[in-house]
Amino acid sequence: MISAIIIIGTLAAILGLLLGFAAIQFKVEGDPLAEKIDKLLPQTQCGQCTFPGCRPYAEAIAKGEANINQCPPGGEDTMKAIAELLGVEPQPLGEEHAANPIPLVAIIDESTCIGCTLCIKACPVDAIVGASKLMHTVIESECTGCKLCLPPCPVDCITMEPQSVEPSTWKWPYPVYELHPAPANPTQEQAA
Amino acid sequence: MKKIWSLPAGLKLTDYRKTMSTGQSTQAIIPQVGERLLIPLVQHSGDKPHLEVTVGQYVNKGQVLAKPQSRISAGVHASTSGTIIAIEPHLIAHSSGLPDLCVVLEADGLDNWGSTRLPALDYQHTEISTLVQRVRDCGVVGLGGAVFPTDVKLNVRQPVPTLILNGAECEPYITCDDRLMREQAEEIIAGAQIILHMVQSNSCLIGIEDNKPEAITVMQQTLTATNDPRIEIVTIPTIYPSGGKKQITYILTGKEVPSSGRSSDAGAMCVNVGTARAVYRAVNLGEPLINRYVTVSGEAIKQAGNFEVPFGLPMQRLIDAAQGATIPNPLLTMGGSMMPLPLASTAIPVVKATNCILIRPQPTPERVMPCIRCGRCAEVCPVSLLPQQMYWHARAKEFDQVEKYHVFDCIECGCCSYVCPSHIPLVDYYRFAKDEINNQRDMRQKAEIARERHEFRQERLDRAQREKAEKLAKHKTALKDKEASGESTPEQDAKKAAIQAALERAKAKKAQQAQTETSTSDANSASTEGKA
Numbered sequence: 162m163i164s165a166i167i168i169i170g171t172l173a174a175i176l177g178l179l180l181g182f183a184a185i186q187f188k189v190e191g192d193p194l195a196e197k198i199d200k201l202l203p204q205t206q207c208g209q210c211t212f213p214g215c216r217p218y219a220e221a222i223a224k225g226e227a228n229i230n231q232c233p234p235g236g237e238d239t240m241k242a243i244a245e246l247l248g249v250e251p252q253p254l255g256e257e258h259a260a261n262p263i264p265l266v267a268i269i270d271e272s273t274c275i276g277c278t279l280c281i282k283a284c285p286v287d288a289i290v291g292a293s294k295l296m297h298t299v300i301e302s303e304c305t306g307c308k309l310c311l312p313p314c315p316v317d318c319i320t321m322e323p324q325s326v327e328p329s330t331w332k333w334p335y336p337v338y339e340l341h342p343a344p345a346n347p348t349q350e351q352a353a
Numbered sequence: 354m355k356k357i358w359s360l361p362a363g364l365k366l367t368d369y370r371k372t373m374s375t376g377q378s379t380q381a382i383i384p385q386v387g388e389r390l391l392i393p394l395v396q397h398s399g400d401k402p403h404l405e406v407t408v409g410q411y412v413n414k415g416q417v418l419a420k421p422q423s424r425i426s427a428g429v430h431a432s433t434s435g436t437i438i439a440i441e442p443h444l445i446a447h448s449s450g451l452p453d454l455c456v457v458l459e460a461d462g463l464d465n466w467g468s469t470r471l472p473a474l475d476y477q478h479t480e481i482s483t484l485v486q487r488v489r490d491c492g493v494v495g496l497g498g499a500v501f502p503t504d505v506k507l508n509v510r511q512p513v514p515t516l517i518l519n520g521a522e523c524e525p526y527i528t529c530d531d532r533l534m535r536e537q538a539e540e541i542i543a544g545a546q547i548i549l550h551m552v553q554s555n556s557c558l559i560g561i562e563d564n565k566p567e568a569i570t571v572m573q574q575t576l577t578a579t580n581d582p583r584i585e586i587v588t589i590p591t592i593y594p595s596g597g598k599k600q601i602t603y604i605l606t607g608k609e610v611p612s613s614g615r616s617s618d619a620g621a622m623c624v625n626v627g628t629a630r631a632v633y634r635a636v637n638l639g640e641p642l643i644n645r646y647v648t649v650s651g652e653a654i655k656q657a658g659n660f661e662v663p664f665g666l667p668m669q670r671l672i673d674a675a676q677g678a679t680i681p682n683p684l685l686t687m688g689g690s691m692m693p694l695p696l697a698s699t700a701i702p703v704v705k706a707t708n709c710i711l712i713r714p715q716p717t718p719e720r721v722m723p724c725i726r727c728g729r730c731a732e733v734c735p736v737s738l739l740p741q742q743m744y745w746h747a748r749a750k751e752f753d754q755v756e757k758y759h760v761f762d763c764i765e766c767g768c769c770s771y772v773c774p775s776h777i778p779l780v781d782y783y784r785f786a787k788d789e790i791n792n793q794r795d796m797r798q799k800a801e802i803a804r805e806r807h808e809f810r811q812e813r814l815d816r817a818q819r820e821k822a823e824k825l826a827k828h829k830t831a832l833k834d835k836e837a838s839g840e841s842t843p844e845q846d847a848k849k850a851a852i853q854a855a856l857e858r859a860k861a862k863k864a865q866q867a868q869t870e871t872s873t874s875d876a877n878s879a880s881t882e883g884k885a
Contacts, residue, residue: 340721342723
């Protein structure tokens, strides 16, 4: 009886010490959940979720301070993916958030641009190149379509356009056709 | 007699309609004076090549129009001699129906090679890497349909046990490989020998379906004359789709290509007979790939047949060569009837992938009905997939599930859609699912890059701010130190002394000025007083 208590007690003490040591030694830096949520977000850094960028929004979701349906560029797919990750019910997107957003790209009208560099400072991914009093242009492949460069432009020379589709980037569309009920019998079908 | 294996499934079609176009020998079409050729820059699967010509330039036949820049890419050459009058987008043969960049070449009718032919190579006494480079320089791509750059394929790291020459041509209507084997057997076998040398192989199997007895006879005769014991012609049963590269590999070697693997994983390399001929012409004649055999067939064409067509000629030219369509507004498609690619216009040019064009009456649209889960699609699938499951999941956009059912192993042969009693366009769903999955992957990759760029920018801004703050702080402390110590350098002393001296001088000047002023005013007042 006593020996059993001693053995169990010693074991508990050793394991407790081990666990305590592990908790200090192998402490995870940062929030792994926020990291995972951040991976699902589209990284446009547009701030439309009311947070300054994708990472802060992911952290807010992880802390339970934000809803999962606040990401318009991610659309329904992103919302569903986050819902699945967190094991919560999917939430409907707001009316202003399109279900299937079209990827956009910013285009600078180079003849109107005055070279003020304000858009360069606004771009979250450094996708605009140019210098003071010289024409600016957008590196299309890096543009996330966040629209953050639109408000600072003093001459409104930036427009958002759908990404250009070439045969090499074209996607096969979802098959759409009219589905007919099977005819009750072939003779009827022929008469119709 | 070599043992052959039979496919797990497939279709035994009743009517192949091949005899329509096999009757007469192949006619070569030569561009006439003033005729416009639209030569698309991308005629292969892979990256865009780099344009090497400008508008207004005169080019000889076979001259390079675009050069490959990256590894998986292929060059494009002028199909005839003439002047480049434009480089602009035109409609091309693509499922998207979108235009792509084409070189518009106005033929001068001379069809003049000039000196563009590369020097002939004796393959047995040439480095393999030189041969691979030659194949690349000549823009040779797989002519079976996938148009994958051949140089990438032939650039092997280890010897290939079995080379397979694909002469199956399993799709209905198409007879271009049949005619090619009958007419160019020497060149095909010479090409096979070159490829055997390049991939260091000792065994070549030429698979031909048993519905092409004439081709088999001619090839056998040529092979006997060549007397090369490494090459063997194997007659395989006519079953669709035995011409798929994984399918013919299995039929001839009994080895299955693993899921999402390549033929080389099964110890084989599969090359189309047309590609073998193109390799021969590239190496032995130094000619780039600028034309190919094309079948023109269908119920609505007057005189079906085969033509050797330079790339870039519009489809209309082929229809005219076949004496025109018999009905107004026929359905124009590229490829066989099992995997047809609809073409919106007869102005679309012939490209490296064009094996056949079909001119048929417009079909009555099939009424699509709900899936009744009959399972016939699964019975015919030559890859042993479950088409029905993939259909349901693709329809519901459950892409992870579609992927679990190995949609990427689907060869899009169309057997499932063909037998579906509800006429569901099953293959369209698989294509949609594949593109969507690939797109999502690309988007994730793009998001990852955007995240990195954003984080880097954030770091850069933070660093700039920190550095600025540090600089300011340093400046402030330096100033404070100086004030506290009260010491001054000799330079500053000199400066101070100079300032002091200047101040003194100014003071002295002022004083002097004031003095003279008072003295003159005194004198003035004295004089006025005197007058008074």
